[in-house]
Each structure stands twice: as C-alpha cells, then as structure tokens.
Amino acid sequence: MxxxxxxxxxFLEAEDSDRHVSLAIGGLAVMEGPAPDHASLVSVLAERVSEIPRFTQVVRTHPLDLAAPEWVDDPQFDLAHHVHRIALPQPGNDAALYRVVADIMERRLDRDRPLWESWTIEGLAEDRWAVLTKLHHCIADGISATRLLAGLCDGPDAETFANRIRAAAESSAPRPSGPSLNPLDWAGGIWHLSTAVTSAAARIATGAAQIVAGVLNPTDSSLIGSVSNLRRYSAAEVLLSDVALICHKFDVTINDVALAAITDSFRAMLMHRGEQPQRNSLRTLVPVSVRSADASNQLDNRVSLMLPYLPIELDDPVERLHAVHRRLTRVKSGGQRQAGSAFFSAANYIPFALTAWAVRLLTRLPQLGIVALATNVPGPRRRLRMMGRNVLRLLPIPPIALHLRTGIAMLSYGDDLVFGITADYDAVPDVDELADGIERAVARLVAISEGAG
Structure with a gap:
C-alpha cells in the first residue's frame, strides 16, 4: 500500500478548495486516419493499462486525516468507465477540437474510481482522429505524465528529454570516497560542511521570503481573479529549429525564448484590452522539476517553483528576451527553487493531519500576486505511433486554479515546440489571440536573428 x-x-486539497476547479492534466495525440474500431482500441488499451498500477487504483482517505491518503486497488475496476468515444461536429477543424478538449477537461474526475479517462475523438478534418488522455494531477507531474502517455503508444517507452533535466544532471555528482584517517581532513570537512549548510540555509530563507512576497503582493490585472467552471483551450506550434536559431544568436535557452514569446503575446493581449502593462503585471508560476534520473519512471509529483516577473512592460522584443534571461537567472540563484523543494520535502515528515490542515487553509486564501502558469516539459524526441498510426501532433493540456486564469504548458515533440493553453471561459475569451501571438513573437525573433546575422 x-x-x-x-x-x-x-492537488486534491486545492481542487476541493474551489468547486469550479478540476485539477486534471491532459495530453492530446492527433493521429493520421483511419481511426480503429472501438473494440480494437479498447483491447489495446486494456493490455497497456494493466501494466500501469495507478490506472486500476483509487485514492482512499482516512477520517480526520490521521494518515496520508493511500493508493489501493479498485476491486470494481471497469475499463468501460474510463474509455469513451466522441465525434466532432463538422467541419472538424482545430476550433471544434479545442472546444471538445475544453469541455472534457473542465469536468472533474470521479474520486470513487481510478482518476483517469481516455477519449477517442473522431471526425477531424483531413482524415485524422485523436486520443485525449486525462489524469488527475495527484498522480503525476508533467514529466512523469509525459512518460506515462508515451508508454501507451506502440513499442518501448519513447526516448525523451527527461534524463537531461537539471535535477537529473545534479544528481550525478560523484560520491565521496571512504572516510579519511587524517584529523586535519576531519576539521576541513567539518568547516566545509558548516559553510555549505549556512549558505544553503541563507539561500532557502531568501527564496522562501521571495515566494511569500510574490503570493501576498497584489497585482492589478484582468489576468488574475476568480475562475468559472468553464474552460477554453487553444494551442500554438513553432519549429524547434527556429527556437534554436534564436538561442544561438542571443545566447539564451529554449525556455527563455518560450517565456519571451509568451510575454510578448500577453502584452499584446492586455494592450488590446486597453490595459497598460506594468512591471508587476505578469508574475508567473514556473514549476521546476527536482526529479532525479533514478526516479524518471516514478508516477508522482517532484517539482518546486519559481515566481519571476516576466518583463511585460518592455516593448522591444530583443530587450524583452534578454530581460527574461536575466530575471530567470536571478530567480534561479535566489533560492526559490531550493525553498520550495525543502518545504515539500520537510512536509512529508510532519504529521499529515497538520499539513492537510495547512494546505487546506492556504488553498482557500485568495492569492492576488501570481497571474499565470507557464510550465515546460521535455517530450519525446522521436515521432510516436499508436495502433500503427503516426502521431502527427502531441499537445499538452494544463489546469488552472487558485485565481490563475491562464495556464500554458510547453512540450517539445519531434521537431516542434507546442504551447497548450487552458484559460477561464469568461475571463479569457481571447485565448486564440494569445496562441497566435506566441507564434508571431517567435517569428519576429527569427526574422531579427536572420537579419542581424
């Protein structure tokens, strides 16, 4: 158990804190046709689901939170409760597909059953079909969910970028050799250890203070506020080769380019609404993986966070890109990631009743400082196949909650970098403009890079 x-x-507590919230994450695989018949699809899924324990388990809670919830086998598991089929209205374009995705994702998963669903979507234009896999965030974070979804495809687990994330690299530091018999070495070791502990504690304290300030300092923006129970979804796609060109020209990272493009699009959206972007208008929750290489196949959440102000007040795209790089570098060195990781690790050693009460209280307090979510997940390097069909597109679907009206998940797939955008239906009717703006922002940086070259 x-x-x-x-x-x-x-994540269960955060969902319980707001009846309008569904904290499920998803992946949409668009495939070349024709779609298989339902019986064949169910047969294949039944075989592959049987190898994933979480897909046949339910969450069992304890009275008064005397112990942490547990994963237990569902004695009444029935695959028919989880596998569904639906057809798009004509003409079966992306707008119709995204509307169905939003409708499916906005509904909560049934806690009395295993917390996942699979939806086969037919009727896409150009003789295509799609599979939407939806699972609760309490099961997995973005990296482990991507590996899980890839495991549902044909062949062995797809090669991913997950082994190249920062936490995996940091975990490969050489182990110390055996203990020394020289007392001078003991003294030096104690000195270095005390210095390292003091430095780490100071960094964590600084990072914790920055996180608290980010949550408590209010932001005056239409991007933040209560959410309804309806969602919109849209997506943007750019070539990784274009992003690599920008990275090489300006000596920045893929994440820098992606966040700069998101910032550019948010700026255009706010100005179209008649709002003047300010320096504090786009404080963004950026999850950071702390997953080590030896835990790449574990289904759970291993993330910390950063809360940078994205430079939405800047008009020049190159200046904005450099500002994103500087601010992320400063936040990374400021201890926010370490503070978040230390908090979640320490919480596992505190009686669950106390942590459950604290999380329940915190998730019910209206936070007024963070306006958007932007998470970057390394995806499969190679194109996938499912039931013999090529997976043409792979789109991530993030949740929204806690007054964050917009969530953007970035996923690399083959030669593409995909931005999946979930937004509140009433608060962000211009979600398609946000997606189009991301593509325009990358194209603008590409043109500048080529012109400057």
Missing amino acids: EHLTTLDAG
Missing part, C-alpha cells in the same frame, strides 16, 4: 506525498495530496 503506497501513500500519497504531501504534494500529491495537495
């Missing part, structure tokens, strides 16, 4: 971690259980 396996217990949920404090972070995993926190």
Whole structure:
C-alpha cells in the first residue's frame, strides 16, 4: 500500500478548495486516419493499462486525516468507465477540437474510481482522429505524465528529454570516497560542511521570503481573479529549429525564448484590452522539476517553483528576451527553487493531519500576486505511433486554479515546440489571440536573428 506525498495530496486539497476547479492534466495525440474500431482500441488499451498500477487504483482517505491518503486497488475496476468515444461536429477543424478538449477537461474526475479517462475523438478534418488522455494531477507531474502517455503508444517507452533535466544532471555528482584517517581532513570537512549548510540555509530563507512576497503582493490585472467552471483551450506550434536559431544568436535557452514569446503575446493581449502593462503585471508560476534520473519512471509529483516577473512592460522584443534571461537567472540563484523543494520535502515528515490542515487553509486564501502558469516539459524526441498510426501532433493540456486564469504548458515533440493553453471561459475569451501571438513573437525573433546575422 503506497501513500500519497504531501504534494500529491495537495492537488486534491486545492481542487476541493474551489468547486469550479478540476485539477486534471491532459495530453492530446492527433493521429493520421483511419481511426480503429472501438473494440480494437479498447483491447489495446486494456493490455497497456494493466501494466500501469495507478490506472486500476483509487485514492482512499482516512477520517480526520490521521494518515496520508493511500493508493489501493479498485476491486470494481471497469475499463468501460474510463474509455469513451466522441465525434466532432463538422467541419472538424482545430476550433471544434479545442472546444471538445475544453469541455472534457473542465469536468472533474470521479474520486470513487481510478482518476483517469481516455477519449477517442473522431471526425477531424483531413482524415485524422485523436486520443485525449486525462489524469488527475495527484498522480503525476508533467514529466512523469509525459512518460506515462508515451508508454501507451506502440513499442518501448519513447526516448525523451527527461534524463537531461537539471535535477537529473545534479544528481550525478560523484560520491565521496571512504572516510579519511587524517584529523586535519576531519576539521576541513567539518568547516566545509558548516559553510555549505549556512549558505544553503541563507539561500532557502531568501527564496522562501521571495515566494511569500510574490503570493501576498497584489497585482492589478484582468489576468488574475476568480475562475468559472468553464474552460477554453487553444494551442500554438513553432519549429524547434527556429527556437534554436534564436538561442544561438542571443545566447539564451529554449525556455527563455518560450517565456519571451509568451510575454510578448500577453502584452499584446492586455494592450488590446486597453490595459497598460506594468512591471508587476505578469508574475508567473514556473514549476521546476527536482526529479532525479533514478526516479524518471516514478508516477508522482517532484517539482518546486519559481515566481519571476516576466518583463511585460518592455516593448522591444530583443530587450524583452534578454530581460527574461536575466530575471530567470536571478530567480534561479535566489533560492526559490531550493525553498520550495525543502518545504515539500520537510512536509512529508510532519504529521499529515497538520499539513492537510495547512494546505487546506492556504488553498482557500485568495492569492492576488501570481497571474499565470507557464510550465515546460521535455517530450519525446522521436515521432510516436499508436495502433500503427503516426502521431502527427502531441499537445499538452494544463489546469488552472487558485485565481490563475491562464495556464500554458510547453512540450517539445519531434521537431516542434507546442504551447497548450487552458484559460477561464469568461475571463479569457481571447485565448486564440494569445496562441497566435506566441507564434508571431517567435517569428519576429527569427526574422531579427536572420537579419542581424
């Protein structure tokens, strides 16, 4: 019997804090046709689901939160409760597909059953079909969910970028050799250890203070506020080769380029609404993986966070790109990632009743400082196949909650970088403009890079 971690259980508490929220994450695979018949699809899914314990388990809670919730086998598991089929209205374009995706994702998963669903979507234009896989965030973070979804495809687990994330690289530091018999070495070791501990504690304290300030300092923007129970979804796609060109020209990272493009599009959207972007208008929640290489196949959440102000007040795209790079570098060195990781790790050693009460209280307090979510997930390097069909597109679907009206998930797939955007239906009717703006922003940086070259 396996217990949920404090972070995993926190996603259940956050969902309970707002009846308008569904904290499920999703992946949409668009495939070349024709679609298989339903019986064949169910047969294949039944075989592959049987190899994933979480897909046949339910969450069992304890009275008064005397212990953490547990994963237990569902004695009444029935695949028919989880596998569904639906057809798009004509003409079956992306707008119709995204509307169906939003409709499916906005509904909560049934806690009395395993927390996932698979939807086969037929009727796409150009003889295509799609599979939408939806699972609760308490099961997995973006990296582990991507590996899980890739495992549902044909062949062995797809090669991903997950082994190249920062946490995996940091975990490969050489182990110390055996203990020394020289007392001078003991003294030096104690000195270095105390210095390292003091430095780490100071960095964590600084990072924790920055996180608290980011949550408590209010932001005056239409991007933040209560959410309804309806969602919109849209997506943007750019070539990774274009992003690499920008990275090479301006000595920045893929994440810098992606966040700069998001910032550019948010700026255009706010100005179209008649709002003047300010320096504090776009404080963004940026999850950071702390997953080590030896935990790449574990289904759970292993993330920390950063809360940078994205430079939405800047008009020049190159200046904005450099500002994103500088601010992320400063935030990374400021201890926010370490503070978040230390908090979630320490919480697992505190009686669950206390942490559950604290999380329940915190998720019910209206936060007024963070306006958007932007998460970057390394995806499969190679194109996938499912039931013998090529997966043409792979789109991530993030949730929104806690007064964040817009969530953007970035996923690399083959030669593309895909931006999946979930937004509140009433608060962000211009979600398609946000997606188009991201593509325009990358194209503008590409043109500048080529012109300057």
